[in-house]
Amino acid sequence: xxxxxxxxxxxxxxxxxxxxxxxxxxxxxxxxxxxxxxxxxxxxxxxxxxxxxxxxxxxxxxxxxxxxxxxxxxxxxxxxxxxxxxxxxxxxxxxxxxxxxxxxxxxxxxxxxxxxxxxxxxxxxxxxxxxxxxxxxxxxxxxxxxxxxxxxxxxxxxxxxxxxxxxxxxxxxxxxxxxxxxxxxxxxxxxxxxxxxxxxxxxxxxxxxxxxxxxxxxxxxxxxxxxxxxxxxxxxxxxxxxxxxxxxxxxxxxxxxxxxxxxxxxxxxxxxxxxxxxxxxxxxxxxxxxxxxxxxxxxxxxxxxxxxxxxxxxxxxxxxxxxxxxxxxxxxxxxxxxxxxxxxxxxxxxxxxxxxxxxxxxxxxxxxxxxxxxxxxxxxxxxxxxxxxxxxxxxxxxxxxxxxxxxxxxxxxxxxxxxxxxxxxxxxxxxxxxxxxxxxxxxxxxxxxxxxxxxxxx
Amino acid sequence: xxxxxxxxxxxxxxxxxxxxxxxxxxxxxxxxxxxxxxxxxxxxxxxxxxxxxxxxxxxxxxxxxxxxxxxxxxxxxxxxxxxxxxxxxxxxxxxxxxxxxxxxxxxxxxxxxxxxxxxxxxxxxxxxxxxxxxxxxxxxxxxxxxxxxxxxxxxxxxxxxxxxxxxxxxxxxxxxxxxxxxxxxxxxxxxxxxxxxxxxxxxxxxxxxxxxxxxxxxxxxxxxxxxxxxxxxxxxxxxxxxxxxxxxxxxxxxxxxxxxxxxxxxxxxxxxxxxxxxxxxxxxxxxxxxxxxxxx
Numbered sequence: 001x002x003x004x005x006x007x008x009x010x011x012x013x014x015x016x017x018x019x020x021x022x023x024x025x026x027x028x029x030x031x032x033x034x035x036x037x038x039x040x041x042x043x044x045x046x047x048x049x050x051x052x053x054x055x056x057x058x059x060x061x062x063x064x065x066x067x068x069x070x071x072x073x074x075x076x077x078x079x080x081x082x083x084x085x086x087x088x089x090x091x092x093x094x095x096x097x098x099x100x101x102x103x104x105x106x107x108x109x110x111x112x113x114x115x116x117x118x119x120x121x122x123x124x125x126x127x128x129x130x131x132x133x134x135x136x137x138x139x140x141x142x143x144x145x146x147x148x149x150x151x152x153x154x155x156x157x158x159x160x161x162x163x164x165x166x167x168x169x170x171x172x173x174x175x176x177x178x179x180x181x182x183x184x185x186x187x188x189x190x191x192x193x194x195x196x197x198x199x200x201x202x203x204x205x206x207x208x209x210x211x212x213x214x215x216x217x218x219x220x221x222x223x224x225x226x227x228x229x230x231x232x233x234x235x236x237x238x239x240x241x242x243x244x245x246x247x248x249x250x251x252x253x254x255x256x257x258x259x260x261x262x263x264x265x266x267x268x269x270x271x272x273x274x275x276x277x278x279x280x281x282x283x284x285x286x287x288x289x290x291x292x293x294x295x296x297x298x299x300x301x302x303x304x305x306x307x308x309x310x311x312x313x314x315x316x317x318x319x320x321x322x323x324x325x326x327x328x329x330x331x332x333x334x335x336x337x338x339x340x341x342x343x344x345x346x347x348x349x350x351x352x353x354x355x356x357x358x359x360x361x362x363x364x365x366x367x368x369x370x371x372x373x374x375x376x377x378x379x380x381x382x383x384x385x386x387x388x389x390x391x392x393x394x395x396x397x398x399x400x401x402x403x404x405x406x407x408x409x410x411x412x413x414x415x416x417x418x419x420x421x422x423x424x425x426x427x428x429x430x431x432x433x434x435x436x437x438x439x440x441x442x443x444x445x446x447x448x449x450x451x452x453x454x455x456x457x458x
Numbered sequence: 459x460x461x462x463x464x465x466x467x468x469x470x471x472x473x474x475x476x477x478x479x480x481x482x483x484x485x486x487x488x489x490x491x492x493x494x495x496x497x498x499x500x501x502x503x504x505x506x507x508x509x510x511x512x513x514x515x516x517x518x519x520x521x522x523x524x525x526x527x528x529x530x531x532x533x534x535x536x537x538x539x540x541x542x543x544x545x546x547x548x549x550x551x552x553x554x555x556x557x558x559x560x561x562x563x564x565x566x567x568x569x570x571x572x573x574x575x576x577x578x579x580x581x582x583x584x585x586x587x588x589x590x591x592x593x594x595x596x597x598x599x600x601x602x603x604x605x606x607x608x609x610x611x612x613x614x615x616x617x618x619x620x621x622x623x624x625x626x627x628x629x630x631x632x633x634x635x636x637x638x639x640x641x642x643x644x645x646x647x648x649x650x651x652x653x654x655x656x657x658x659x660x661x662x663x664x665x666x667x668x669x670x671x672x673x674x675x676x677x678x679x680x681x682x683x684x685x686x687x688x689x690x691x692x693x694x695x696x697x698x699x700x701x702x703x704x705x706x707x708x709x710x711x712x713x714x715x716x717x718x719x720x721x722x723x724x725x726x727x728x729x730x731x732x733x734x735x736x737x738x739x740x741x742x743x744x745x746x747x748x749x750x751x752x753x754x
Contacts (some may be wrong), residue, residue: 096497099495099496099497100495105489111511112514116514119518123518125624126633127588127590129590130588351596351619354596354597355594357622358596358619378508379508382504386500386503388496389503393497393499407471411468415462420460420463421463428752
C-alpha cells in the first residue's frame with residue numbers, strides 16, 4: 001500500500017540521484033580540456049518495485065554508476081598509430097640531419113669538391129710546369145679529402161648522438177612502465193571493491209599513448225582491469241602491478257643495445273621513436289658511411305695508381321697522391337688525406353720530361369671511369385645522395401599519411417569520449433529540472449503530512 | 459551523430475600545413491629552385507649532381523682553351539716572323555746568285571747580314587710563352603743552342619714530346635710542335651740551309667743550290683705553320699660549342715630543379731588565402747555554448 005512516507009522516500013531518492021548526475025556534469029565541464037579525459041554519463045535505474053496484492057508500486061530511481069564513455073579498441077588503434085608516428089618522426093628528423101651533409105647548394109659537399117679537383121687537373125694540363133697550378137691541384141685534392149673526412153665524421157657524430165637518444169628513450173620507457181604498473185594496481189584495487197576506476201584508466205591510457213610513441217607496445221587486457229604490456233616481440237614491459245625495466249649495455253663498438261630481462265631485443269624493436277632512432281643508427285648511417293668508404297677508397301686507389309704511372313716535375317717516378325686506403329675499405333672516408341705536400345711532385349709528365357702533361361689525362365680519366373662498383377665517382381656519389389634524399393622524402397610522406405590517420409582516430413575518440421559543453425548544458429537543464437520537480441514533490445508531501453497531522457484539529 | 463566537440467586540433471593541423479606550404483613556396487621563390495634539398499626530389503637531385511659536374515668540367519675546358527689559345531697565337535706569330543726573315547734571306551741569296559759581278563766585300567756584307575738573320579732565327583726558335591719554351595718539345599730547356607761542333611751550327615736540345623690538352627669530353631687538342639720537327643727536320647733544316655747559304659756566298663760556289671735549299675726549308679715551314687692556324691680555328695669552334703653547351707646545361711638544370719616562378723607565385727597566393735581562411739576559422743570558433751543561454 002502506498003504511503004506518504006514511501007512517496008517522500010522516492011522523492012528524496014530522486015533528489016540524491018539528480019545531485020549525483022549533476023556531479024557528473026560538473027566534472028565533465030571541469031575536465032572539458034583535460035587531455036585523455038573520457039566524459040562520464042550517469043546511469044539511472046528504476047528501483048525494485050513494491051508489489052502489494054494486485055498493485056505494483058514503482059519505488060523510485062537510483063544512480064547506479066557514473067559510466068566513462070570510451071572505446072578500448074579505438075584506444076589500441078590510437079596507440080598503434082602513435083607507435084608508427086613516433087618511429088617515422090625520429091627517422092625523418094635524424095635523416096634530415098644526414099641529408100644536410102649532401103646538400104649541393106653549400107658548394108663544400110663531396111660532389112662539388114670532386115668537380116673542383118678534376119677542374120684543377122684540366123687547368124694544369126694547359127700549363128703543366130706552373131707551380132701555382134700544381135699547388136691548385138694539391139689544394140683541391142686536400143679539399144676532396146676534407147669533404148670526405150667532414151662528412152664521415154659528421155655521420156659518426158650523429159650516430160653517437162642517436163646512441164644517446166636510445167639511452168634517454170629507454171630511461172623514459174622505464175619511468176612510464178613504472179607509472180603504468182602503479183596505476184594497474186590502483187585500478188584493480190578499485191574494481192575489486194566494485195568502485196569506478198575511470199580516472200585512473202584515463203591516466204593509464206594517456207601514459208600508454210606516451211609509451212607507444214617511444215616503443216612498440218602490445219596490450220593484453222585482463223578481466224579485473226589489469227593490463228599486460230609487452231613489446232610486439234613479446235618482451236614483457238608491464239604485467240599487472242609489476243613493471244620490467246629495460247636496460248642498455250654498450251656492444252663492442254660502443255653502441256648501446258637494449259636488453260629485456262637479460263635478452264638483447266635491440267633488433268626486434270619495430271616501431272616507436274626508439275625504432276626510428278635505431279634504424280638510422282644501425283642501418284642508414286652505416287650504409288651511407290660504407291658507401292662513402294667505397295667511394296673514398298676507390299678514388300684514392302685509382303688516383304694513386306694514375307699518379308704513380310707518371311713522372312713529377314723533377315723527372316722522378318710519381319708517388320701516391322692520397323694515403324693508402326685501409327685494406328678492408330672501412331674508415332677510408334674518415335682517414336682520407338693527401339700525402340703529397342710538394343707541388344712539384346704532381347706527376348703530370350708521362351715521359352719524365354718536365355713540360356709533359358701526358359699523365360694528367362690519365363689522372364683526369366679517373367673521373368670518367370667505372371672505378372667504384374662499376375660506376376664513375378660522380379654517378380656513385382649521386383646515387384648516395386639519391387638514396388638519402390629518398391629516405392627523407394618517403395619517410396616524410398609516410399609521416400604525413402600517418403599523421404592524417406592519427407588525427408582521424410583522435411577525432412573519432414573525441415566524438416565518443418570528448419566533452420561537449422552544449423550537451424553538458426542540456427544535461428544541466430535536465431537534472432536541474434528533475435531536481436526542481438522532486439523538490440516540489442517533497443514540498444507537496446510535506447504539506448500533505450502537515451494536513452494529515454492536523455487532521456481533526458481546528 | 460555525435461561529432462568531436464573539440465575541433466581545435468584539426469584546425470591547428472590545417473594551419474600548420476598551410477604554414478609549411480608557405481615556407482616551401484617562399485623558399486622556392488627566393489632561390490628560384492624547386493629542388494632545394496635532396497628530399498625535395500631525390501631523382502632530380504641525383505641528375506643535378508651530374509649536371510653540376512658537367513658544368514664544372516665545361517668551365518675548366520673553357521679556361522684551358524683560352525690559356526692554350528694565347529700559346530697558339532704566340533707560336534703562330536713567331537713562325538710568321540721566321541718566315542719573314544727567311545724570305546729576306548732568300549732575296550739576299552738570290553741577289554748573290556744572280557749578280558756574278560759582286561765584289562768579295564759585297565758578298566761578305568751579304569754573308570754577314572745572313573749570319574745576323576741566322577742569329578735572329580735561333581732567337582725566334584727559342585721563343586717562350588709565360589716562361590715556357592714553345593718549341594722545346596716537353597722539356598724545359600732552351601731548345602736551340604749555337605754549337606759549332608754540329609754541321610748546321612745549331613743544336614736541338616729539346617725533345618720530340620707533344621702535349622695534348624683535353625678541351626671537350628673525349629676531345630684533345632695537340633698544343634705544341636717540337637722544334638726539331640718545325641726547324642730542323644731532315645732535308646728541311648732551316649739552320650742547316652742558312653749555314654749552307656752563308657758558306658756558299660762566302661766561297662762563292664753553288665749559291666743557287668743553297669738558295670733552293672733555303673726555299674725548300676721555307677716551304678716546309680709554311681706547311682707546318684698550318685698546324686697552328688688549324689689549332690686556333692679548333693679553339694674558336696670549340697669555344698663556341700662549349701658556350702652553347704653551357705647554355706644547354708643551365709637550361710637542363712633549370713628544367714631539372716628550377717621552380718616555375720609564375721606557378722609558385724600563384725600557388726603562394728592560394729596558400730595565403732588558405733591560411734587566412736584557417737586563421738578566420740579559428741577566430742570564429744564558437745565562443746558561446748548553451749551555457750550562455752541558461753537564465754537565472
